[in-house]
Amino acid sequence: MNNADRYSRQILFERIGAAGQERLARSRVVIIGIGALGALSTELCARAGMGSLVLVDRDFVEESNLQRQVLFDEQDARSHLPKAVAAEKKIRAINSAIQIRGLVLDANSSNIEHLVRNASLVLDGTDNFETRFLINDACVKLKVPWIYGAAVASEGAVMTILPGVTPCLRCVFEELPPAGTAPTCDTAGILAPIVSLIASLQVAETLKILTGHEGDIHRGFRMFDIWTNVFRDVKLQKARGENGCATCGERRFDFLEKHEQSRTVRLCGRNAVELLPARSLQIPLAELRARLMATGEAEGNDYLVRCVIKGLTLTVFADGRAIIQGTQDAAVAKSLFAKWVGT
Numbered sequence: 334m335n336n337a338d339r340y341s342r343q344i345l346f347e348r349i350g351a352a353g354q355e356r357l358a359r360s361r362v363v364i365i366g367i368g369a370l371g372a373l374s375t376e377l378c379a380r381a382g383m384g385s386l387v388l389v390d391r392d393f394v395e396e397s398n399l400q401r402q403v404l405f406d407e408q409d410a411r412s413h414l415p416k417a418v419a420a421e422k423k424i425r426a427i428n429s430a431i432q433i434r435g436l437v438l439d440a441n442s443s444n445i446e447h448l449v450r451n452a453s454l455v456l457d458g459t460d461n462f463e464t465r466f467l468i469n470d471a472c473v474k475l476k477v478p479w480i481y482g483a484a485v486a487s488e489g490a491v492m493t494i495l496p497g498v499t500p501c502l503r504c505v506f507e508e509l510p511p512a513g514t515a516p517t518c519d520t521a522g523i524l525a526p527i528v529s530l531i532a533s534l535q536v537a538e539t540l541k542i543l544t545g546h547e548g549d550i551h552r553g554f555r556m557f558d559i560w561t562n563v564f565r566d567v568k569l570q571k572a573r574g575e576n577g578c579a580t581c582g583e584r585r586f587d588f589l590e591k592h593e594q595s596r597t598v599r600l601c602g603r604n605a606v607e608l609l610p611a612r613s614l615q616i617p618l619a620e621l622r623a624r625l626m627a628t629g630e631a632e633g634n635d636y637l638v639r640c641v642i643k644g645l646t647l648t649v650f651a652d653g654r655a656i657i658q659g660t661q662d663a664a665v666a667k668s669l670f671a672k673w674v675g676t
């Protein structure tokens with residue numbers, strides 16, 4: 334296939350041109366989380382001709398993903414194909430000229446620096462704050478640009494982080510929000526158009542950075558609600574360090590340290606996994622139980638909330654510990670916890 338022809342409409346765009354297209358072909362983009370945001374941004378990056386894409390995801394395709402996760406189809410859901418694998422297959426058919434690699438793994442403190450090290454840019458397609466803080470630590474430490482993106486219900490947010498130039502994620506959010514307090518796609522639902530909007534903005538910023546137009550990026554934290562029509566743009570005036578940020582100011586990378594990571598333990602003989610938070614949390618059990626009632630099977634007492642979700646029994650304790658019965662796979666257990674409890 335003739336590349337000049339293939340990318341002709343993009344090359345015609347003056348700010349990109351043939352030189353910009355060449356730069357895209359030489360770039361390596363790592364997309365962490367291939368759910369709704371990650372699937373669409375992966376497709377846009379592949380069609381734009383970014384030369385190498387690395388797709389990282391710990392989850393598998395389910396029927397409820399198909400409403401918004403554009404790279405997957407019914408067959409992927411029927412065969413419970415890992416998202417990284419299904420996405421790699423689809424992208425190969427869309428653009429056979431680029432390098433594409435799907436990695437079925439949980440991005441965590443032991444592998445994040447390795448994943449990020451040689452990237453031109455990292456795209457956030459995750460569904461939880463713990464992984465985003467980890468990406469932020471690794472990208473600030475290794476000076477790799479990354480684009481934060483989040484979408485739930487009809488709301489979304491996007492922010493461009495150029496280490497050493499713009500504020501980082503921890504300049505905006507100093508600490509992880511408490512587990513169980515933030516809505517997730519599985520408790521509040523999600524509309525496909527907010528996903529398209531946020532992923533599109535993430536990839537637009539990516540195109541600017543990779544073609545050498547850092548001056549054209551958006552500097553600030555943008556929030557959109559496509560249902561209530563509320564759009565907010567929080568200007569982030571202070572540059573790195575000036576606001577006492579632990580990460581980009583003091584260069585303390587707490588989330589890369591093991592002790593800040595939650596741990597998982599397989600409960601032998603019980604076909605169950607226990608998730609242990611890094612520190613004791615205060616889970617608002619009544620609030621969590623009310624949200625889990627969406628499944629129709631949540632129950633509990635003063636000490637825990639228990640819910641059967643797709644054959645797995647999730648039990649969340651007030652101190653943040655959780656036991657997931659019905660699996661011995663730590664990634665499956667973490668995924669369930671992230672989807673229903675959050676962070």
Ligand SMILES: [Zn+2]
Pocket residue numbers: 500501502503504505573574578579580581582
């Ligand atoms: Zn910072």
